[in-house]
Amino acid sequence: KNEVEQSPQNLTAQEGEFITINCSYSVGISALHWLQQHPGGGIVSLFMLSSGKKKHGRLIATINIQEKHSSLHITASHPRDSAVYICAVRSGGGADGLTFGKGTHLIIQP
Amino acid sequence: GAGVSQSPSNKVTEKGKDVELRCDPISGHTALYWYRQSLGQGLEFLIYFQGNSAPDKSGLPSDRFSAERTGGSVSTLTIQRTQQEDSAVYLCASSPSGSFYEQFFGPGTRLTVL
Numbered sequence: 001k002n003e004v005e006q007s008p009q010n011l012t013a014q015e016g017e018f019i020t021i022n023c024s025y026s027v028g029i030s031a032l033h034w035l036q037q038h039p040g041g042g043i044v045s046l047f048m049l050s051s052g053k054k055k056h057g058r059l060i061a062t063i064n065i066q067e068k069h070s071s072l073h074i075t076a077s078h079p080r081d082s083a084v085y086i087c088a089v090r091s092g093g094g095a096d097g098l099t100f101g102k103g104t105h106l107i108i109q110p
Numbered sequence: 111g112a113g114v115s116q117s118p119s120n121k122v123t124e125k126g127k128d129v130e131l132r133c134d135p136i137s138g139h140t141a142l143y144w145y146r147q148s149l150g151q152g153l154e155f156l157i158y159f160q161g162n163s164a165p166d167k168s169g170l171p172s173d174r175f176s177a178e179r180t181g182g183s184v185s186t187l188t189i190q191r192t193q194q195e196d197s198a199v200y201l202c203a204s205s206p207s208g209s210f211y212e213q214f215f216g217p218g219t220r221l222t223v224l
Contacts, residue, residue, distance in 0.1 A: 042215055043201065045212045097156075098153075
């Protein structure tokens with residue numbers, strides 16, 4: 001079974017700061033997802049990637065398959081970015097469901 | 111367009127009762143997933159449907175849990191003889207085809223077993 005570790009568990013930063021959230025996994029994967037969950041809210045998919053880098057607005061996700069590691073970056077952070085960010089992986093070998101990290105609770109203070 | 115919908119949004123039941131949770135995926139999406147989010151446990155995969163193929167039930171925690179998907183669209187997750195440890199938010203997600211696509215999540219059903 002794939003083990004997914006995220007760091008940090010909690011992060012408080014000031015508005016405008018550059019944010020990095022890390023995700024490591026133990027077994028080779030076919031895809032990695034970054035998800036966002038606002039308090040009391042639903043889950044939104046931010047990125048799905050299997051190699052390289054993707055960018056959407058102020059969000060950037062990178063993955064290094066050899067090192068089994070991914071990062072989610074937020075540039076020019078804003079209080080509305082405050083949420084839980086969850087890394088999830090789809091392992092190979094016919095396993096279809098996602099294995100989730102425990103999430104990073106991000107608070108951006110104005 | 112309409113997203114993934116789930117009903118009910120909240121369900122309170124007594125220990126030992128059966129419950130049914132419903133998921134309506136995005137129209138045209140052939141893949142449907144059920145997940146559970148428990149306090150202190152995070153998110154966990156329960157079951158996956160893809161088209162008319164046999165579902166991947168590898169995440170179901172016990173034989174009290176079952177799910178079906180009728181006509182390749184609506185899905186129902188059934189929990190028999192509910193236990194207090196079944197209390198959680200049950201989330202449904204769908205994707206256009208297979209597990210190599212982005213998943214779209216529903217708002218979830220919060221289940222409380224007294």
